[in-house]
Each structure stands twice: as structure tokens, then as C-alpha cells.
Amino acid sequence: MTRRLAAGVVGAALAVGSIGSGRPEGRPLHAEISVQVGGEQVVDVTAERFSFTPSEIRVKAGTRLQIRLSSEDTDHGFRIPGTDIDVRIPKRNRGTKIVAFEAAKPGRYTFQCSHVCGAGHSFMRGEIVVTE
């Protein structure tokens, strides 16, 4: 009985899967993560419990950085302490949040998740390294 019931449910799931839709958005999962567009550096950052990828972004001082943020699971936050940047990254498949950042002088700018996302929330940190 148990086996028949399990087989039925799994079969139904497979049938539903076979008519599943395609991915609606062209979210860049493995595309290049940093491109230069007319003097502006564009970086795709993926948030997932409990990391940002890439977690280190290197730019030259004065570069305008456009960070495109998307999530692979729940909603996360993106904050750069010491600035007014603190945004909510929407859940998987619900769009991209774009943040513009321009560092006037060299330094290391930590970013972190600002929305509690689970047991390892505090591990979600990264760094923008601004060089001469």
C-alpha cells in the first residue's frame, strides 16, 4: 500500500514536471560577473544562504560601480555600513535590485546581508576593494 501510494505521488509529480514552464528570466548564473559598460563597471552579485558571489569586488577609485543583486533562495539584504546603502534583495525568480556605488578614494568597503536569512546570516559578508 505504502509503495503504491508513493509511486502514485511521485508519478504525479513527474507528470506535472513534464509540463513545467521554462525559466522566465534570463538571470545570469554563470555569465561573466563583471563587465565594463561606458566607464561604468557592472557586477552581478548572487545572494544565497549564506554567501554573496562574488564576495570580493575590485574597482579603481572613481569608478562608478553598478551592482545587480539577485537571490537564489529567500530575500536577503545588502548594506554597506557607513553609507546609506541598505536594500532588500527579492526572493528567487522575483527580480533584481540595482545599487550604484562610487568610491572616491581607495579603501576596503565591507558589505553585508541586512535581512535575517537563517542560522548563518552573519557569514554573509563581502568587500569592495577600491584601488588607486
Added chain:
Amino acid sequence: MKHQNYRVFTGVRRASGLATGLIIAFALIQPAWARQTQAGDAPAAPATALSGYMEFHLNKLERRDGTLDFHRFVLLVTHEFNPRLRFVSEIEIEHAVVAGLEEGGELEIEQAYLDFLINRAFNVRAGMLLVPMGIINERHEPPVFYGVERPLVDTVIIPTTWFDIGAGVHGEVGRGWRYRVYVMAPLNAAEFDAEEGVREGQQHGSEANVGRVALTGRLEYVGLRGLTVGAGFWSGRSGFEFRPRFDVPVTVLEADVRYTRDRLELRGQFAQVSIDNAALVNDTMTLRTGVNPNIARTLRGAYGEVGYRVISGARMGDVGLFTRYENVDTQRRMPDGYLPLKAFDRDQWVIGATYWPDPDVAVKLDYIVARNKSEVVPAPNSFNVGLGWWF
């Protein structure tokens, strides 16, 4: 899609000069460090947040009545004193009712720590901590793993949720190299057993004996999109309860990999526990209780899993199918004079599906084909349904 744009022109202070390797030193400098916090550091979100996860299950073992169990009700209370100083706690009720006996459920403080976020490469953490081992122990919210129940390897080899009191450091360097190193309360070998290995040996920060602290750590690489590769260790001396006292050195080693590409998710994990002087533990416990715990000197487990989202991004949500193979043996190598209990040399195939109506809600079902090496004790198959969510 709504885009928000921000521009920032002012430089930000650098905290790296304040890094220190000692909690005491950190505490001494903390007031001055806190005064440097700029107005812009104030969190936009409420400083105190409530979140959590829950899961309840229907488990139907072959030839037995099904059971409904509200397995986990977990609340996370967090407070951010400022962006560089956080309190994180996780309070869990297992099996719905806490009746004073273990059979009635458990109320546990799984996490309760302060995190001093000094800089990306070096941070200090102290309190009730999760042991940094394996895929599940630190990442166990129900929507993030396939299967109604956690993998068997993450139950009887790595005893998730494995937590205890301690302190340590963590950080990340370069493009995705992460580490954590903690000193923690050791396991108590007087609570080890044949079926679940070291699981019951956790002291859970309850007047924990720390005569000789354990050392644990993890190194992982998360620098490539979708890939997490990690390895962890735990080493401690667990014989503190025996009189006359003798050493029971315990070592736990594990390695794991997780890869996600678009709809595909792959996972693999290997873990091994080594217990020195297991024969002496068995002899002592037999004299003390009259029952031989038959503890092995080596316990080993591994699993591989493939999951695929057959529906992704649809209005109705996502649907994923998965299969997992596990092999677990808590009697892998026995001390001289003891024979392995073959019922605890187990393997199982798990096949199932998960439906996510929302990325934070998972409806799960699976069927487990279980086997063991015993010719006497059967390993029943089971059908399981679960509902889990995170908020």
C-alpha cells in the same frame, strides 16, 4: 521590476586596524571602537528581528501505523546593536511537547551568541554555537534541502543539529575562502551508543564540563557561483565523566560539496568519527549500567544527491525532483573483543519531490528504500510527507 539607485561619494572608515585575536582585548577596545560608528551605520531595519522556521511530518513506516509529528518549531531572535555587533539566538521545540522526559520532546537553545564583526577577514564569536560541520548543520532551514527528514549521515555521523557552548573566530579572505575555528565544550563519551554514535554525547551548554575543551573548524571555498566545497574537523577528549578517569580522544572529519547550476543541484558528503579507547568505554559502561553500549572505534557515512527543478519561475511556484543514496555504518570498525551489530550498517535510497509555492515554503514527499546488513532486524521502507517554511 522596480530599481533603486544609490550613489555614495564619501569614504568609509576602515576597521581593519582594530582587529585583535583575543576576546578580552576586543572587549577592552570595544567602547572606543563603538564611538567611531558613524550616523550612517545605524540599521535601516529594526534592530531586533523575529524570524524562524517550522516543519511537520507524516512518517509512514512499512507495516506500522503512520505518525504525524510537529518535528521542529524554531524561533530566531536577533538583535543588532550596530552593524558590527550582533546577537543571534535560535530557540527550538522538537516534537511539539516538552514533558520533562526526552521522549516528550526537547526545548533547546541551539544558538545564542554575540558576533563581533571586526572586518571581513577576522571576526570573533562567543556563546552557544553551531559546530561548523557538513552541509546541514549550519544550513538547515527546511526549504533549502531536499527530503522530508535530514540525511541519515547528518543524523548519526554528524549529529545535527550539533551545538554547544564555545568561542572562536571566523572570516573570509580573497575571493571566497572562508574559515571558522572554535573552542567548544567536548562530547561526553558516557552517552555514546551503537546506533546513533556520538549524538547523545552533546552537552548542549548545560553546565558543560570544559576541563579539556574541544577544537573544531571548517575551511570552505565559495568563490565560484553555485559551488561550495568544504571540509571540517572536530577534536576533543570525551572521557571526563569516567572514574577513574581515562582519555577518550574523539575525532570527527568530514568533507562536502554542493553545486547549483540553474535548476540542477548536486550534493555529496563524507564523514567519519574515530573514538580511541572505545573498548575501555564499553567495559566501563557495562560495569556501570549492566548494558554494553557496543561503541565502535570508527563510524563512517557518505551520501550523494541529485536534485532538479522541473518547474522553475512559474506563477504557481517551483517543483523539484531528487534522489539520494546514503551509506551509514555506526559499527564500521570495532575495538578488539567486540562484534559489530549488523543492523547499524545501513544504506538507503531516497526518491522524492519538493513543491515550493513560495521560495520560503516547501511541501515535500519522499519514499525511502532502506536496507541493513542484519539477517534478523528488518529495515522498513517508509513514505514521508512534510511541510516546512521559513519566515
